[in-house]
Amino acid sequence: MKKTILITGGAGFIGSHVVRLMVNKYPDYRIINVDNLTYAGNLENLTDIENKSNYQFIKADIVDSEAVFGIFEKYGPDVVMHLAAESHVDRSISNPLDFVRTNVTGTVNLLNAAKHFWEKPFEGSLFYHISTDEVYGSLGEEGLFTEETPYDPRSPYSASKAASDHFVRAYHHTYGLPVIISNCSNNYGPNQFPEKLIPLFIHNIIQKKPLPVYGKGENVRDWLYVEDHAEAIDLIMHKGKTGETYNIGGHNEWKNIELIRLLCKVMDKKLGREAGTSEGLIQFVKDRAGHDLRYAIDAAKLQKELGWKPSLDFEQGLEKTVEWYLSNKDWLDSVTSGDYLNYYREQYEKR
Ligand code: NAD
Ligand code: DAU
Numbered sequence: 001m002k003k004t005i006l007i008t009g010g011a012g013f014i015g016s017h018v019v020r021l022m023v024n025k026y027p028d029y030r031i032i033n034v035d036n037l038t039y040a041g042n043l044e045n046l047t048d049i050e051n052k053s054n055y056q057f058i059k060a061d062i063v064d065s066e067a068v069f070g071i072f073e074k075y076g077p078d079v080v081m082h083l084a085a086e087s088h089v090d091r092s093i094s095n096p097l098d099f100v101r102t103n104v105t106g107t108v109n110l111l112n113a114a115k116h117f118w119e120k121p122f123e124g125s126l127f128y129h130i131s132t133d134e135v136y137g138s139l140g141e142e143g144l145f146t147e148e149t150p151y152d153p154r155s156p157y158s159a160s161k162a163a164s165d166h167f168v169r170a171y172h173h174t175y176g177l178p179v180i181i182s183n184c185s186n187n188y189g190p191n192q193f194p195e196k197l198i199p200l201f202i203h204n205i206i207q208k209k210p211l212p213v214y215g216k217g218e219n220v221r222d223w224l225y226v227e228d229h230a231e232a233i234d235l236i237m238h239k240g241k242t243g244e245t246y247n248i249g250g251h252n253e254w255k256n257i258e259l260i261r262l263l264c265k266v267m268d269k270k271l272g273r274e275a276g277t278s279e280g281l282i283q284f285v286k287d288r289a290g291h292d293l294r295y296a297i298d299a300a301k302l303q304k305e306l307g308w309k310p311s312l313d314f315e316q317g318l319e320k321t322v323e324w325y326l327s328n329k330d331w332l333d334s335v336t337s338g339d340y341l342n343y344y345r346e347q348y349e350k351r
Contacts, residue, residue, distance in 0.1 A: 006075065011042055021234055034062065035058075037059060040087065044331060063106045086098050103163070135162040136183070138295070146301075147183075181245045183248070183297075189226035189320075192226070194336060205264065206329070214285060220253050222295055225317040228311055232308050235306050248302060253294075264282075
């Protein structure tokens with residue numbers, strides 16, 4: 001069946017993997033990528049598919065209602081897959097309003113357009129909102145986030161994502177808009193902007209720069225390879241039930257410091273450096289304000305109802321990721337210039 005799918009944030013890290021998957025897997029679908037190319041949006045992520053006939057890029061800001069309504073009017077999407085967001089917790093601590101703007105206002109703007117252009121009873125339409133496990137707050141040593149865990153966001157980023165999730169559900173309950181939400185754990189893999197832990201540390205190890213570990217490195221995250229997230233999104237879009245929420249996670253918890261030691265070991269091996277060289281770059285720095293201790297996802301619902309599970313174990317995924325960054329140094333060089341350097345100074349030279 002032909003469909004027009006509007007993907008927001010498709011030039012970013014996860015969005016670019018979702019766009020590639022959809023363009024290649026569904027030649028009959030028309031994939032419209034709407035992104036305003038912030039510091040995190042990079043069209044170089046999509047050079048391999050940019051000339052495909054079922055793909056189109058539109059540079060637009062999701063906060064600009066005229067632009068968004070114009071896109072809905074012109075292309076008539078059946079499905080919105082909404083990934084555009086400000087996504088970095090540290091940036092949200094220095095600039096919360098940027099997060100309110102894109103993550104809250106931008107989302108409501110898209111919901112308004114969907115409500116306006118999708119005729120009731122909205123048959124064949126879907127607003128699929130891609131969200132994060134951070135909305136559930138922080139876990140202690142035990143327990144997992146389920147779809148029933150009450151929201152308890154604790155950073156400006158997670159508060160803005162929680163607000164956007166609430167608006168999506170409110171449009172479902174109030175107007176009957178067909179929506180699905182998924183909340184995923186930490187992603188890693190190719191094309192991730194080197195402000196997030198894994199690509200930042202890969203970049204610093206290559207450059208023999210310090211590895212700034214926040215606090216004692218005891219915080220725990222649940223890591224998922226980005227292509228596994230993209231597969232889950234595809235499955236949920238096609239098979240998920242309207243009005244439902246699905247948690248996506250890797251069953252793969254790592255204390256930061258243990259993950260960093262493993263990464264150092266892999267990097268030494270791949271770079272032909274003496275074992276222990278990269279670990280020598282570790283520096284413990286001032287902790288992130290309000291740093292959530294632990295995230296861990298229970299993805300049983302997605303596995304039981306839709307049959308999804310991650311395809312890669314972490315060691316495989318990490319090795320694949322390191323290999324990608326080492327063979328794409330041009331990509332890394334091109335994104336570590338300009339605005340990113342200013343941000344880097346602000347973020348790290350003050351610590
Ligand atoms: P990213 O920062 O790499 O990419 C975000 C993209 O959105 C960029 O291409 C950027 O240009 C675009 N964008 C930002 N503001 C925009 C605006 N106003 N208008 C149009 N486009 C705009 O983010 P990511 O890590 O790929 O995350 C994508 C989505 O997945 C986000 O909603 C995020 O909350 C969610 N998520 C991320 C993770 C993770 O580990 N990275 C985990 C779970 C959920
Ligand atoms: O859980 C899903 C979330 O994962 C997504 O919603 C966010 O968009 C994504 O950025 C990510 O958030 P985190 O804050 O967990 O990711 P980050 O890579 O920034 O940090 C991972 C852990 O590493 C966290 O405990 C903080 C720590 N850290 C991070 C950086 C950048 C350091 O110790 N040093 C660093 O320099």
